[in-house]
Amino acid sequence: MLRRLPVSLLRSGMGGVLLVFLLVILLPLSVYTVFQAVSSASAEEEADELYRQQLETVLFSVNQNSEDVTANLTSRINGAYLRFSSVNELAGRLQQIVNETGFIYSISIIDSLGRETVTVPSGLMPAASVETYTLITGSAAVKRLFEYIQSGYRKVETFSGKGDEMNFVFVADSHDGTHALCIISFSLQKYISSVLGPKIRTVAGSRYSMLIRHAPSGVRVFNHGDGNFTPDAVKPLWLLSDYEIGIKASGVTLTDAVKERTAMNLRLLILLNLSLMIGAFLIGYIIRREMKLTKLKSDFVANVSHELRTPLSLISMFSESLMLGRVKSDEKRNEYYRIIHGETDRLSGMVNKILSFSKMEAGKKTYTFAELSLTHHLSRIYNSYEYHLEQKGFTSELILPEDEVIVSGDEHALEEVIINLLDNAIKYSTDKKFVSVVLKTEESKALLSVTDRGIGISKEDQKRVFEKFFRAGSSEVHTTKGTGLGLSIVRQIVESHKGEITVLSEQGKGSTFTVILPLIQ
Structure with missing residues (x-):
C-alpha cells in the first residue's frame, strides 16, 4: 500500500495540473476565438456597408454634377426665351449657348400650339429629325x-434619338x-x-475605377482607371x-483590408488554439508516460526487493546450517555449497545488470570497440x-556460417x-525446452x-518488450523471476553498436530475438 501512494499522488497532482491548464487557458481562449469569429463577421458587414456608402456617395456626386450642369443649361435657355424681343x-443667344457647350447638335423651341419658334443648329449635324420631333411632341x-x-x-425628360443623338426636353416659362x-x-x-468625364476623373482620381455603360446591352461607353x-x-x-x-x-478596399485582417487574426487564434491543444495533448501524454514509468519503477523496486530477498534468504539459511554444524554428510555439505554459489552468482548477475543499466541511464557507460570475430x-x-x-x-544447437563473421564491437x-x-x-520456456542459436550474414550485416x-x-507486448522495467502481462511471466531490465540493456548495447534488435514471437509457440550488426568488410 505504501509503495502505491506516490503513484496515486503523482496521478492526482499531474491530472490536476492538466485540468487547471484546460480550464484556465484553453477554455477561455476557445471562447474568445468563437467570439472573435462572430464579431469579425459583424465587422466585415459594417465595413462592407461603409464601403458601399462611400461608393454611392461618389456616384451621387457624379449624378448631381450632371444634373447641375443640365439645370444651368436649361436655365440659360429659359432666360433667353423669356427675354427675347425678336x-x-x-437664335443668336441660343447659338452662343451651343458654341460654348461643345456637345449640343441643336436647340429647338416649339410653342404650345406645336409651332416651331426657332431652331439653332450647331453645324455638327442637321436639327433633330422630324421623326424624333413627332415622337417627343x-x-x-x-x-x-x-x-x-x-x-x-x-x-x-430625356429621349433617345438616332445613333449617338440624345435629347433633353423641358418646358420654358411663359412668354x-x-x-x-x-x-x-x-x-x-x-x-x-x-x-461627366471631368467630374469622374476629379472625384475618382487613382482611388477608384469607374465606368458608364448602356444598361440593356452592357456596352461600355466610358471607362476610367482599371x-x-x-x-x-x-x-x-x-x-x-x-x-x-x-x-x-x-x-485594396476597406472591406478587403478588414477581411484580410480578420482572416489573419482568426488564423493566428486557430493556430494558437491548435498549439495549445497539441501542448495539452503532449502534457497529457507525458503525464501518462511518467505515471506508467513511475508505476514500472515502483514495480521494479518491489520485484528487485523480492528477487534479492530470495537468494539472500537461501544463502543465509544454508550458510547458517553449515556454520552450526547441522550438516553431517559431505554430500549434503557440497549440495549446500553449490546452492550458496549458485545464489551468489544470481545475486551478482542482478547487481551487475542494475549497475550496467544505471550507467547507461546516466550516460556513463563506455565501450571499447575493436575488430571482433563474432x-x-x-x-x-x-x-x-x-x-x-x-x-x-x-x-540446444549452434549453427555457424563457414566464413568468419567480423564486426566492430x-x-x-x-x-x-x-x-x-x-x-x-531459459526463463520463459516451460515444457518444450529447446534453444537454437544461429549466426548468419545477409548483404553487409551479421x-x-x-x-x-x-x-x-503477445502482439501488443512485442511493441513494449524492449522498454525499461517492462514485463509482459501474462501470468506465466509474473511467476518467472526477473527485473524487466535485460532486454532494455540488450537494445541499448546493440544500438550503441549501430545495430538493431527485432523480435518475432507467437504466444504458446516461442520467440526469436535477432541482433543485427554491421559487418566489417
Whole structure:
C-alpha cells in the first residue's frame, strides 16, 4: 500500500495540473476565438456597408454634377426665351449657348400650339429629325411636363434619338402668356466626355475605377482607371435613363483590408488554439508516460526487493546450517555449497545488470570497440553456457556460417547481449525446452538469432518488450523471476553498436530475438 501512494499522488497532482491548464487557458481562449469569429463577421458587414456608402456617395456626386450642369443649361435657355424681343435675337443667344457647350447638335423651341419658334443648329449635324420631333411632341411625358410647369415645377425628360443623338426636353416659362417646349439635341459621347468625364476623373482620381455603360446591352461607353473591372456598386444615371454608372475601389478596399485582417487574426487564434491543444495533448501524454514509468519503477523496486530477498534468504539459511554444524554428510555439505554459489552468482548477475543499466541511464557507460570475430566469440560463449543449458534440461544447437563473421564491437558488452538472450530463452520456456542459436550474414550485416519454444509474447507486448522495467502481462511471466531490465540493456548495447534488435514471437509457440550488426568488410 505504501509503495502505491506516490503513484496515486503523482496521478492526482499531474491530472490536476492538466485540468487547471484546460480550464484556465484553453477554455477561455476557445471562447474568445468563437467570439472573435462572430464579431469579425459583424465587422466585415459594417465595413462592407461603409464601403458601399462611400461608393454611392461618389456616384451621387457624379449624378448631381450632371444634373447641375443640365439645370444651368436649361436655365440659360429659359432666360433667353423669356427675354427675347425678336426671333433673330433668340437664335443668336441660343447659338452662343451651343458654341460654348461643345456637345449640343441643336436647340429647338416649339410653342404650345406645336409651332416651331426657332431652331439653332450647331453645324455638327442637321436639327433633330422630324421623326424624333413627332415622337417627343406626341409623348405622354411631354404632356406631363406642361402639367409640371403649370404647378411651378420644371422637369427635364430625356429621349433617345438616332445613333449617338440624345435629347433633353423641358418646358420654358411663359412668354407673352404662352409656354414653349425646348428640345436640346446633343451628342452622347461628347456630353459624357465634356460633362461627366471631368467630374469622374476629379472625384475618382487613382482611388477608384469607374465606368458608364448602356444598361440593356452592357456596352461600355466610358471607362476610367482599371481596364475590364467588375463594379462593386452601380447606379442609373439620373438624366440618361438607359445608362448606368459603376464604381470599384482600386487596389485594396476597406472591406478587403478588414477581411484580410480578420482572416489573419482568426488564423493566428486557430493556430494558437491548435498549439495549445497539441501542448495539452503532449502534457497529457507525458503525464501518462511518467505515471506508467513511475508505476514500472515502483514495480521494479518491489520485484528487485523480492528477487534479492530470495537468494539472500537461501544463502543465509544454508550458510547458517553449515556454520552450526547441522550438516553431517559431505554430500549434503557440497549440495549446500553449490546452492550458496549458485545464489551468489544470481545475486551478482542482478547487481551487475542494475549497475550496467544505471550507467547507461546516466550516460556513463563506455565501450571499447575493436575488430571482433563474432563467430569465435559466439562459439566460446555457447560452449561455456552449454553445460548450464543441459543442467536445466534443454536441448540446444549452434549453427555457424563457414566464413568468419567480423564486426566492430565491445567484447564484454556483446557477451552480455548473448547471455541475456540465452537467459530469457531459459526463463520463459516451460515444457518444450529447446534453444537454437544461429549466426548468419545477409548483404553487409551479421544476424545473430536466439530462438526458444517457450511461452511466447503477445502482439501488443512485442511493441513494449524492449522498454525499461517492462514485463509482459501474462501470468506465466509474473511467476518467472526477473527485473524487466535485460532486454532494455540488450537494445541499448546493440544500438550503441549501430545495430538493431527485432523480435518475432507467437504466444504458446516461442520467440526469436535477432541482433543485427554491421559487418566489417
